[in-house]
Structure formats: C-alpha cells, structure tokens
Amino acid sequence: MPGNIIGQVFRLTTFGESHGAGIGGVVDGCPAGLHIDMMAIQTELDRRRPGGTTLGTTRQEADRVEILSGVMDGVSLGTPIAFLIRNADARSSDYDALKDVYRPGHADRTWEGKYGIRDHRGGGRSSARETAARVVGGAIARQLLAFQGVQVGAYVAQVGEVRTTGSYAELDLATVWDNEVRTADPSVVTRMSGLIEQVRAEGDSIGGRITCIARGVPPGLGEPVFDKLHADLGKAMLSINAVKGFAIGNGFDSIVQRGSQNNDAVTPTGNRTNRSGGIQGGISNGEDIVFDVAFKPVSTIAKAQDTVDRAGAPVVLQAQGRHDPCVVPRAVPIVEAMACLVLADHLLRQRASRVR
C-alpha cells in the first residue's frame, strides 16, 4: 500500500528520484473549466528552486515544468493533469562516495532496510527534490482555491532563536518574497539571514519554523472524525522533509492555559479571538486558519560526524558539495503548496455533505 498519493477528491500523485529522468506528478480530480495560469505555476516552482535565494544551496536547477495532459487552451478538462520536470543538473558523481555510507539524520539506512535497495544518488526519492512536484500540484490547487476566494500565505517565523515579533495578524504577507529569508517581519530579516550565514560559515545548519495562514476559507470544510481539517493539514506538513512538529492555532502554548483564557468568545460578528486557529471540532469556522510547522536543522553538514557503512563498520563522514544551511526559506512555498492541496481537497469533499 504505497504512500505517493495525497487527497481524496483533489488528489496528487508524485513520482521521481532526485537523479533519475525527472520529477513529476498527476493531479487527479481538478474540476473541469478552471483557467490554468501556467506562468503562476512556474513562478511557484522558481520560489522553491535551489538558488532561488542567496541563502540556500548554490545548485542551479533549471526546473521547467511541462504539462502533459488535462489542459486544453489553458482550461482544465476534468481529466488528470500530469506534469514533468526533467532533472537537468544531475551531478551523480557527487554522491559516489555515499553509495556505501549511511548519512546521519537521513533516510539512507531506513530506506535500504525497507526496500533492500536504494537509489543513493542525492537521496533518490527521499530527496527534498520530490517537493518540486508538490509545489506544482499545490499551484494548481491554489488556482482552484482563488476561484473560491481562498488565499494561502506562509512566512518564516523563526530561525534558530530569532523570531518574528507580534502575531501573524500584524504582519504583511506581501513582503515575504521581498527578502531572501522569506519572513513577513522586516525587522528581523538581518538577524535571520546573519544567523544562517554564520552557521554556513561554521559548516553547520540550523532549524526554523514557518507560520501559514489561509484566509477566506468558507465555514464547513473538514470531515469528522478522522479527517478533521487540522488533522489533514498536520499530516500534509509532517510529510515534508525535515518537519518535526505541527501546531494548529496556539498549539503547544495552550497546554499551560486555563479554559477561561483559551476559549475564543463568540460574538454576533465572529469569534473575539482566534486561539483555535480557525477550526473547531475539525471544521473551519470561516476565520483565518493559522498553523505552525517546525523544521529541524538540515542533516547534511560539513562537520565531521560518526556513522557506519553498509557493512556496519564505523566511518567518519564529512559532507562535501552544496547544501542548504537552513531549509525554511525554501520551504515556504512547499508549506503553502501542501496547505493548498489539503484545502482544495476539502473544498470538493464538502460538496457532498448536504442533500442539497
């Protein structure tokens, strides 16, 4: 029972290894009659691209997406929308040294344990390159959502100890793409980028946190019992490489709250606060949906690390090549894409909830 499909009605299948022929996917369930903006899809993809920010890896991947089916004259046909991104910059030789070594923090050993075989080149399918296909699928989902008035935006809320100030509601998400850290708080850009450059210089890496907001989500999305809207959002986020935690609304902070502090009082014009994150009982209430995603520091570092080879013998590993010291700036479009996929799916699922 493979796990390469997400969604029930609006459904994305991805395929591809980091250093195979290409990465791609199939969006099955996009309704007919949607105007598909190809430029917008490519723009999303460019934002995820290594080299898209000066803070990331210097690999220049020429990620051009080709739509293979499902769209005619710029309009969706209701049939599967397949797409392909050829792998161009595939320096497989960079990875020869890693063929018989398990990198700490990576999926090398677990993947080989599961399948008895693995594509060691750049992590194969466990590589974050797979997320390029998610970004394309998410970009299509975003266009369906936009048609229904839903907007999704994310920003880097924390790099190491450096955090944005104030709540999400006080920040201007339009500024995210103006800075290379992809944060919405101009006052912390320099400190965040400085920290990233510092750990890069140290041959190390650092973790981070992304906050994501969905506005204009109609009330009623989310299915009880197991497919609560925040449960599906959580699964989608936790499926992103390097993600270690998910929190809806005030999340882990709610642990130390009293109910009298934590409940959002209801008023005739809406909830007075939004500690719940826009969801009650797993169903959207029409307010902003807000959640946080925790990313660990990138596992690949230039510092020496203890590990073992395939024979089980101890090895000291020191990574070569070009790597991100902090994944969150490039992960912003991925978080947005996954949120769009989940919301588009629930938007269509919702259509079957009432007799009419």
Add this chain to the structure above:
Amino acid sequence: MPGNIIGQVFRLTTFGESHGAGIGGVVDGCPAGLHIDMMAIQTELDRRRPGGTTLGTTRQEADRVEILSGVMDGVSLGTPIAFLIRNADARSSDYDALKDVYRPGHADRTWEGKYGIRDHRGGGRSSARETAARVVGGAIARQLLAFQGVQVGAYVAQVGEVRTTGSYAELDLATVWDNEVRTADPSVVTRMSGLIEQVRAEGDSIGGRITCIARGVPPGLGEPVFDKLHADLGKAMLSINAVKGFAIGNGFDSIVQRGSQNNDAVTPTGNRTNRSGGIQGGISNGEDIVFDVAFKPVSTIAKAQDTVDRAGAPVVLQAQGRHDPCVVPRAVPIVEAMACLVLADHLLRQRASRVR
C-alpha cells in the same frame, strides 16, 4: 467523502452519537488467526471511561463492548470485527438548554454550518464519547502488534506548567495505571492532581501533554512520500478531540538546534541518541518511536462565557453538569489506541514492499 475511516489495510470505521443508541465501529482488515482477548479490550475501555479516575467527570458510563462479528471461539476470522457499546447513561435533558446555544470552543456552530443540522445532545458525534470506539479498535490492533513484539505505552508528561522530570527513557511506564493522573513520574503525581483539583474548584479547566512510546517496532514501517510513519501518527493524534499539536522526537525543540547537535550519530550498535524519535525519512529505524501530543484545556467550564445563540444574539453561558477539568488522564488510552491503529496498519502495509 466522509472521514469516519482510518487506515488503509488495518482499517477502523467508527459510528455513533453521544446520546443515540450507541457507539461502535468496524475493524476491517484484521488478519485471520489472531487470538482476541476480550478481557483486554474491556480493560482498555474501562481506562477511558468517565469515572475511571477520581480526577475526571463523575458520570458513570457503563461501557460494555459487544463483539458482533469476525471472531469465532476467540480467534479472528479475517472478516470485519464489528462491535457495539450501548449508550446507557443518556441524560439528554442535561442538554436541553444547549439546543439553541453555541458553546465556545466546541464544534456546535461549525457542525451546524456544515450539515445544517446537528445532534445537540452531548455534542452528538463531535463528543469525545466517540473515542470509546477508537479504544476498542486500538485494543484489537494492540493484540496484533503484541503478536509481532511491538509494545505501545503513553503517559501524562505535563499538566499546565507541571512537567515530568527527565526523559521518557528514565521513567517506568508500568506505573502509569497506579496513579489517577496517569503519569509515569511518581514525583509529580501530587502536584499534577493538585493542579487539576484546583482548576476544578475554580470552575475552570487546564491543558496538558501526553508522551507516547512504541517499543519493538521493526525497521521499515512507514511509506514514502505522503504516508510517512510520523505523518500518519500525527494525523491520528490531531484527530483526537482537544488536540492542538503533535511533535515527533525532539519536535519544536529542534528549531533552535544546530545540525551538529541534532543529528543522531550512527554506531554499529544503533543510533547514539534518539532525537529523531525512531523515524528517519518517514520510516522506522527500529529504535523507540517517541512523540508528544498537546491538549488544550477542556472547553466546557463552569465560568461565565460570552457566546451567541442560533439566532445570532449574544448570550452568557455558564456550563452545568459533570465535566472533566483536564482531559489528559483519560486521553492516555486514546493516544495509545490511535498509535496502535497506525502501527498495525503500517505493519500490514509493509508486507507489500518487497518482491520477497
């Protein structure tokens, strides 16, 4: 597209409203030939029962589970195992006052917005009573897991600001059922229970956190890309009432770590540390699987709260009746049940990963 099913191969469907005929479920996909211990199932159910601890609500629900199918002479047939728990203590009149009022923090308004109709009695299907069916399903999954050498245990790690001391590895999970707070650290039992009694006296409620550990999980469980083991665990936990956050391994704490600190060094005898929580790349590595679940304070409190009625007019609500001031002690068996369901499902899914 309803959301009342969890799992792909080992699959639980639940049904039932809080004050209807009963709560129940169907386990579809339990392999044939498993010895089913009925006593053990009932024991799990008793642990979740209101009144099971003196710290919870004083409602005495006589939850007796009846197996309707799929088991003959104590052995699973490979066919669906359906079960039913009749609703006995259904004081619907307790809820008449709430027919036209939306309780803050509850699913009343979102549910009615979605379906145009709701069972207001005790929350209907959005009631935590639904989790009784999860506990039964989880108890069956646990017996399948035990057959394969997997053990799952959870404990209350935090109530408000009161936390267990030390890491999970230093605690004895066998002590959890000896104290009514359901913690594994005897040194904090008094403080935790004291805090719960205090908020009860105040007519308020308090949040908490549960840590769950799975031992003996074979390497190789978890499916790339979207069905990573911790992604499915996260979804399962986030689907539990009042859960606001999920973290695998060191979770949100990893944000402030350097990669050189955070990576688990690999040695010939296993990983030196277990910050990853037993999973790399979404696949189990054979070490302990460890995760945390954040619960908000219970929404139902005796204090006065602002809300609105169905007509949209402002109302001041002050809850009557018997309610938990803190949900985590009773949520321990629910967290365990959901973990068992996810692991049993992935155990069977794993069988299709290799040609053989």
Add this chain to the structure above:
Amino acid sequence: MPGNIIGQVFRLTTFGESHGAGIGGVVDGCPAGLHIDMMAIQTELDRRRPGGTTLGTTRQEADRVEILSGVMDGVSLGTPIAFLIRNADARSSDYDALKDVYRPGHADRTWEGKYGIRDHRGGGRSSARETAARVVGGAIARQLLAFQGVQVGAYVAQVGEVRTTGSYAELDLATVWDNEVRTADPSVVTRMSGLIEQVRAEGDSIGGRITCIARGVPPGLGEPVFDKLHADLGKAMLSINAVKGFAIGNGFDSIVQRGSQNNDAVTPTGNRTNRSGGIQGGISNGEDIVFDVAFKPVSTIAKAQDTVDRAGAPVVLQAQGRHDPCVVPRAVPIVEAMACLVLADHLLRQRASRVR
C-alpha cells in the same frame, strides 16, 4: 486490504456471519438532511427475506433492522448510519455435518485456503445472508436517489429456459411484487414458478437472469477511465453470491451486430434506440440504464455429489435442510440495492466534476 467496503463517497461497509451475533453495516457518506423512511427500509428487507416468497427456502428469518446511529428524528445527520440485524433463527446444528466437508460450488475450500480458518455454520460470512446488509444500505441509497428523481427497478427475466417476452420497455415493473417469481411479465409467471417447483421436487436447482432498469438518472454520472458507470455497476452485481455474468444494454448480443445496426442514432429529442443501455463512454446519457445479471443454479442441492473432506478424502454429499431451488426471485431486491448503492455514489461523486 479487505473488501468489505463499496463506494467512494456514498460508502457501505458490511459485517457479520450467518450464524454469529448478527449481520449489519455502516453507511458512511449519506448527506445530511435526508428524510429516512424506516418502514421503507424494512419493506425492502422483507422482500429479500427467506420465506418472503413461497418459492424459496422455508426458513423464517425474523429480520428486523435496528438503526444505531446517524439519524435523529427521522432525518440523516451526515454522520455514519450504522445498522444491525440480529441473527435469530440460527440452527447451527444443521451444519455440524459440514464442518469437515467442502461443499461443491461453495466457498468452503477457497475460504479455508485463504484464511486458514472458516466459520462453517451456514457458510459464515460467505453466506448470502450477508446480502441483507446490502439491502438495508441500498434502501437508504434509494431514498437519496428518489430525492433526485431516480427510480430503480428489477425483475426476473429468465428462469432456466423460460424468458419474459418483449423488451423491458413493454413491461410494467409495478407488477413485480404481485407474483412470487418477481417477474414483470404476467404471461410467464406460471411457467417460471412451475419450473422452480419441478426442480425442487427433483432435489435440484436452476439458474436465472435478472434485468434491472434505472430511470431518471441525470446525464453525467460515471467517471472515466476505470470507474465507468457500467464498470462499477458490473462489479457491484458480480459481487452478489451466485452471479456469473453482467451485460450492459444489448451486451453479448452486440457481438454479432454490425456497427450500423448497433449504434443508437441520435436525434434532437434523444437517442432513437437504447442498445447502449443508457451509458456512453462510461457516462450516463439521461436515458434508461438497463443491464442484465446472470445467476447460476444454487450450489446446494439434495442430490448426491462427489466432494472431499478437509483431510482430502473423497466423500459423497447430499444436502439436508431448507434451501432455495432458484435464487433469482429473492435476488431481485439485492440487485436493486446494489444498483442504488452505485448510483447514489456516482450522484455524489459527480458534484466535484465542474469548477461551478
């Protein structure tokens, strides 16, 4: 990966063994706000009941259905509708002789081969008694369909060599429940029932064919490519006990036709003929949907048959007890139920096909 669920959006799970506690099911995905007519459900069930016609078995099963969830004050809540039919007339001792014998034509040997264990009492879950749950699920689906103007009816079109005369369009389906053969052609009732009584007297059984018609099906139901409407109907029919064949429209007769004879000419007011059976390219065209289902003669007969026991030794088997000599009269409500389930599912699936 169990096979006890049918449907994607409107979804029925069934459970239960012939001689266990009961037979039942869960309808997941019935939209909220549907008036549920309990009497109509029971009426459907009574039509399937052994003893419901004098031509069938003389077992008197007191099949009373109890709704356990999902309905309040006669209206669907949008939550799972679970139901239970207790097994009353469970003469398990009738089957003791069969514990170690594989009945020819039955699932005894294959079932035991698959699971290593089987409930031999009355066939366990492989018994046609399981179809009682399908009839209940289908009755709920029928009420959803009726709300949308869709009507489903079936009749016995053939018993052995005896066939109805003329096409379905010339018959009055309202007459089906007036005769015990469940045919729509009064002119063949006597010959059909005579043949059934004759084979009964011989200790033998006979096959038959059922024709089913769905009227008022809106154009557009059915999903390309694999979930064509007639493909899903075919699977649903082939899943009924004793079914050996399925044909949409003119089915196997089309083999010997020329395209110029077989195509339905299109006119401004609809198709001139309906050889296609109301479906083109897997999608309903708004005309009557018509299909045929072939049933083999019942495997259980009073005549002596060669078989083997569990040890593999040859045995001569001569069935005792009460059995149907011909299954088709009682299968009419089952065929209708399965058709209703498929159509209700596609009715809801269709809602996601267009952007607006």
Add this chain to the structure above:
Amino acid sequence: MPGNIIGQVFRLTTFGESHGAGIGGVVDGCPAGLHIDMMAIQTELDRRRPGGTTLGTTRQEADRVEILSGVMDGVSLGTPIAFLIRNADARSSDYDALKDVYRPGHADRTWEGKYGIRDHRGGGRSSARETAARVVGGAIARQLLAFQGVQVGAYVAQVGEVRTTGSYAELDLATVWDNEVRTADPSVVTRMSGLIEQVRAEGDSIGGRITCIARGVPPGLGEPVFDKLHADLGKAMLSINAVKGFAIGNGFDSIVQRGSQNNDAVTPTGNRTNRSGGIQGGISNGEDIVFDVAFKPVSTIAKAQDTVDRAGAPVVLQAQGRHDPCVVPRAVPIVEAMACLVLADHLLRQRASRVR
C-alpha cells in the same frame, strides 16, 4: 472523485489525451527488487499498436515508452514507476469536422454533458489510445506475476458469428501472435479475417468476444465481500472501451443449467470440471481462471448515420479517416493487461490476510 486509478496495493493511474502531449501513467505499489524487462514492455505495447495487425487501422503510431522513475539499473526501487508515451502521429485536423458534432455510440455528448468542455480531437481522453498506458502498466504487473508463477493469456474467441471450436483447454495460446486475428484456433483464422475485411469493405464494423485465461494463480486470491476476484476482473474488463459484457466461467450459459449439472465435483486431485472459472465465493481455487469479454462493433463507421450537432440540430455523419472495423484483435493485449493488473493487486493484497 475521479476514476483514473485502478488497484488498491498495486495501483495504476493513467493520464493523457489522444492528441495532447502524450499518454502515460504511474504504477504505484510495485514491490522493490523486481527485474523490469523493458523490451517485454515495449513488445506488449507494439501488440496493441494501430498498424500492428493488417486488419486494423492503418495509422502508424510510433509508440515508444519512456520510464521516468522507479527503476534503477533494471530493478524496481519500490517507488512509483512513471512512464510516458509521446503522441507522435497527431493529425488533429482530421477531427476539425467533429468539433461540433456528436458521434453516435461515442462519448462525445455524455462527456460534454459531464464536464461542460471536451477535447474533441480524436475523442480526447475517451479515446482508446488511453489503453496504451494500461498495456504498459499491465506489462509491469505481468512481470511481477511471472515471478510468482502466474501466466495470463487471451485470444479472440468470436468475431460476429464466427467462433473458435472447442474449449479453451484444447487450444494453444502460443499461436495467438502468429495470426493477425489473434485467435488461438487456426481453423477459424481465415473466416474471422475474411469477415473483418468484408465489413471494412462495407464501411461497417463488427463485434467480437475475447476469452482470457490465467494459469498458476495461487489459491486464496480475492477479497470478500465486494472485492471478489471475478468482480474486480469484471470491473476492469468493463472499463475497456467498447466492452458490453463480462462472464466468469460458464457465465450466462449457467442460467439454463441444473445445479447437479453445473457444480464442479471436487476430487482429491482438484475439481473434476471448471465451470466456475477457477473462483468460488470470489476466491481463486488454484485452477485456471477463465472469463469472457464481449465487445460491441466499433462505433465509428463509414456509413451515413443520423446524429445532432452541439446546437441540437440534426446532422448526417459519415466518418472519414482510418478506423478499425473490429476492435478485438487489438484488444487482446488490453484484456491481458487489465487481467494482470487485477491479479497483481490481489496477489499483494493477499499478503495481509493471515496473522502469519
């Protein structure tokens, strides 16, 4: 809820329109470690190709399949195997005349009714060209089956009134690819091909029937209740373009049989006959699986036909271009492919049926 996916564990998604960029698919769930024979895949595809037999259309489609992922050094990785067949011979202008006309017997009108938009060029996604992707998926499934000792073969058993003589067991399936009619009975080749040439000369078309056999299928495949092996086979066959009927074993012929004639007597060395077609109660019994598939005459004919245009006005249509007068010779590899897909899926599903 789209219908472009078949299978539960071994799962094929197809995509592509007849005259878009290409046709392709994703096989998700192929176990790791399978040697993939690329030549064998291409051979299967060539057998389906227009122009592959002199009896079919004269279109020369250069169908070359490219594997995009999931295979390294000729071995499956356990990850999705995506593949693409570029559309080469796309004379879209052939179809300009059909942009506003609904062809009788085709999906033109129903497709447009469903989606409000359609790709009129060569039928778009409703074209039988989509089956090229099924053949590739089936060829991979076949290699998994071969590894387990299962062999699948099909042949043309009937063209119009011309039938093969004798039962399938008397025919040599190895001869199928030696004649252009794709039959296994050399004595009817000339009559079958003569009939096809005759209807072509008349500007007409003719129906046919294919028999398919699976040998070496282990006992135990097939899932009760709804996913009986023959129910899934039936659905798979009915999803093929132009298929109107499906029969397992003696199918519709069983209607006129007595139980005493129809039952397969069981002997210590297996069943004495195989009227059941190798399946009892939906589960394989280890004998040959045998079924029949009925194909209608191709809808596209050169003769004048009454139809309507998009405005609803009557039109007389006379097809131009290159078309098959009889679809069955080219459909043989498609039937085989679908059978392989279903059997491979059930082979893997079966692994979860017992505790161990």
